[in-house]
Amino acid sequence: MRRTVAFLAAAFAVVGLSPAPALAEGGDVTWTVRTASNSYGSARSSFSYAVNPGGTTEDGLIVANKGTTPLTLTVYAADGLTTSAGQLDLLARDKTSKGVGVWVKAGNGTVTIPAGKAAEVPFAVTVPANATPGDYVGGIVTSLTAPDSTAQVNVERRLGIKIKLRVGGDLVPALAIEDMSVSRTAVTYKIHNTGNAVQSARQAVTITGPFGWFRTEAPAIAAPPELLPGESWTVTVPVEDLTPAVLMTATATLTPLVTDESGSTTALADVSATAHLWVLPWTWTILLLVAIAAVVAGVLLARRARRRRKAREEARIKAAVADALQAAATTV
Template sequence: MPVLHTLRRAGVLLLAAAALHGAAVVGAPPAAADEPGWTAEPVAGTGVAPKASGAANAPAARPYFYLAGASGTVLEDRLSLANTSDQEHTVTLRGADAYNTADGAFAVRPAAPAAAGDPQGPATGAGSWISFGASTTVKVPAHTRAVVPFAVTVPPGAPPGDHPAAVVATEAGHEVGVRVHLRVDGPALAALTVEDVSVRGEGAASTIAYTLVNRGNVALAPELSIEAEGTFGKVAGRSAHTLPVEVLPGQRVELSEPWPGAPVFDRVALTLTVTAPGGARATGRASAWFLPWGIAGRTGAGLLGLGGTAAAALLLVRKRRIRGADDAAAPHGSAVPDQSPAPEHELTGAPR
């Protein structure tokens, strides 16, 4: 049963409500124009956030839910729905599985059944463990905040590690997702691989494309460094930096990295090294030729001309060899008959 509280002020954080390929993307707050008149977020935690000197402490805000426990247990938390408008809103709540989009964004699966062959169907993982009981649909009066409890029932035998999910609130097609970071007790394995490394473009406009695959059972926030070795020594790469993605267990993301230090003319061997908390480390390698089109065009034309000259010379030598063989085959001291054609008669139009 939701608990209702009268709002004293507005301005509550609205987590991502955008839709992408039928899934609500969870992450940064949307633009003000996307404001539906209500917000959804975790109820402030029991911890305290430090205030300025002399000010009272307040409950710490939480950007997402974090729950942890053993398989077979029931975990509980509370969602806050705040109606900042002058009219009542009816909000529907559900749990959803979470996944990475191809570019690494955090997204949740839709509520509707998926089409045949579509892997992004309704919740079958941790999203299906979330229950709101009788509070699946909540009416929130104007300028009122509803506190809605929910439970996460971890099934017996659930594998250890992270199980990404989200709580999704919906009204009239508008969805707001709040991430649920759920970890089941047990051994944590941080492991990933770097695959499909390639170079696109040339010069300062070059980019390095690659794929990261999370082979472990915990979400990873990786760091990437790039080393480049040219024909004549080291080439400018990229120093270690944190990537703006979190790769979920079992997911693969396709990323690209700008490479302004790429050479203009060289053959380069690239080594990509990715690390993540928990001891995860992986490398990926590739090589690439950098050759300016102008030089390539002139070099190609020169090689083509040289090839033509060589072919003509070989043909001339072959003809001379054939003629020498015919001379050697004729009888000694005899003349070779003249094979010149008979002279043509001039046509004047008069009978002969």
């Protein structure tokens, strides 16, 4: 039987903006998940830890069965990634994790909860001694795979909670602007998280002519999603009211934003990049085309004149030779 995995994105608590438990809509699943109440807190929307290389910490996940029959779920962890829609997602179960998905282990790989009851699933976060410092993001997942008789496939439904892990050591946040280009209609560039911290940024784009004249500022640009270390995000900023001024310079400026362990956000030094575009006014373009046409016509006329002079000289030489041969013949 072919196996299809369906992920209930609406049910996955990865945003971390609300302390409410993760709960699927429309009755697709019959359980909820939330963080356990312990020394880390009693109303957390997600899990967050700071652990040094070689260290371990323990926590728990509360799973509540809202159905009328016992429920057996698989529990596992997976690394996170940012989707093309800017949302945090988790690697599929058949994909290989390298951070949170490997270092987080549940006490049991499965849990059975009686109808109407809740159970705590303990788990441990164990960071290898050789782990690279920086931020790692993933999640702990509860999963139920069941056959779908209509579609004749197995469907996996998942509920989980985000885990953000900061491994102790030097935190080196860094953003780079790459592959920047500018056209008459848009400025495009890629934001690349080249550091080891989760980062977002404030953005600004300006276009100027020579000597900073004819400055045009793009309207407010939405912040990119929080990018995990190594991730990239492409930004396209529409260009409006561009004043043609021969050589235009587009400048993109990022103000990196990093959140510390207490939840406080710090703005770092700006990062900028430029790209250039030749934009001639229509009158200048017409004059330039006329000038180019005049130069081309002049070159062609000069070539034609040289060919005519050459032909005349060859005819003169030919006639002179003929006259000389005729005179020699008469003398003899």
